[in-house]
Amino acid sequence: MRIVIAGGHGQIALRLERLLAAGGHEVAGIIRRPEQGDDLREAGAEPVVLDLESASVEMVAAVLQGADAAVFAAGAGPGSGAGRKETVDRAAAVLFADAAERAGVRRHVVVSSMGADAAHEGDEIFDAYLRAKGAADDDVRARTGLEWTILRPGGLTDEPGTGRVRLEAHTGRGQVSRDDVAAVLAELLDTPATAGLTLELIGGPTPVDVAVKDVAGN
Numbered sequence: 001m002r003i004v005i006a007g008g009h010g011q012i013a014l015r016l017e018r019l020l021a022a023g024g025h026e027v028a029g030i031i032r033r034p035e036q037g038d039d040l041r042e043a044g045a046e047p048v049v050l051d052l053e054s055a056s057v058e059m060v061a062a063v064l065q066g067a068d069a070a071v072f073a074a075g076a077g078p079g080s081g082a083g084r085k086e087t088v089d090r091a092a093a094v095l096f097a098d099a100a101e102r103a104g105v106r107r108h109v110v111v112s113s114m115g116a117d118a119a120h121e122g123d124e125i126f127d128a129y130l131r132a133k134g135a136a137d138d139d140v141r142a143r144t145g146l147e148w149t150i151l152r153p154g155g156l157t158d159e160p161g162t163g164r165v166r167l168e169a170h171t172g173r174g175q176v177s178r179d180d181v182a183a184v185l186a187e188l189l190d191t192p193a194t195a196g197l198t199l200e201l202i203g204g205p206t207p208v209d210v211a212v213k214d215v216a217g218n
Contacts, residue, residue, distance in 0.1 A: 004069075085128045116137055148196070188212060
């Protein structure tokens with residue numbers, strides 16, 4: 001498959017690119033800064049420099065043309081203010097979905113966050129983040145032109161992956177390594193029967209492939 005990842009230089013995205021490239025897939029990662037390109041090449045991915053905060057739908061659709069799947073893994077990052085939660089975590093996610101539909105890329109996987117909710121209350125930056133992610137998720141879930149899966153990990157860690165997780169519609173709070181998030185994303189891309197599902201993810205006892213098969217009903 002050819003897979004295009006928005007937010008291609010993110011910590012989860014780089015791990016995912018390595019996994020997908022090792023699995024024989026053709027991977028492209030959208031990045032904001034040209035100097036990030038070497039990291040993507042090292043991971044086995046083709047870097048595409050494009051700022052999703054200023055790009056048009058047509059520009060993003062051109063990148064997605066011919067792809068088999070799209071992954072939205074972009075984020076404004078922990079040091080950003082509420083304004084960029086809106087322009088990246090919500091608006092860029094919506095733009096990417098618009099472009100996927102325009103390019104005819106139906107398979108669409110979104111990296112969201114546990115607790116994402118457009119109606120979430122609070123005045124802190126993280127509250128704005130959860131509202132933005134929730135609104136973006138709502139937008140994607142309303143689309144009939146996409147075979148979407150939304151993944152909502154719990155607290156992210158840099159611990160080595162265990163290859164074992166808990167993946168359900170509602171898991172309760174918990175932590176999960178970025179390695180295991182990437183492994184689940186790779187498995188979701190290979191499991192189109194997970195389309196239409198919003199899934200929470202934390203560390204757990206179940207091997208990644210089995211966990212994905214279970215939620216897919218296989």
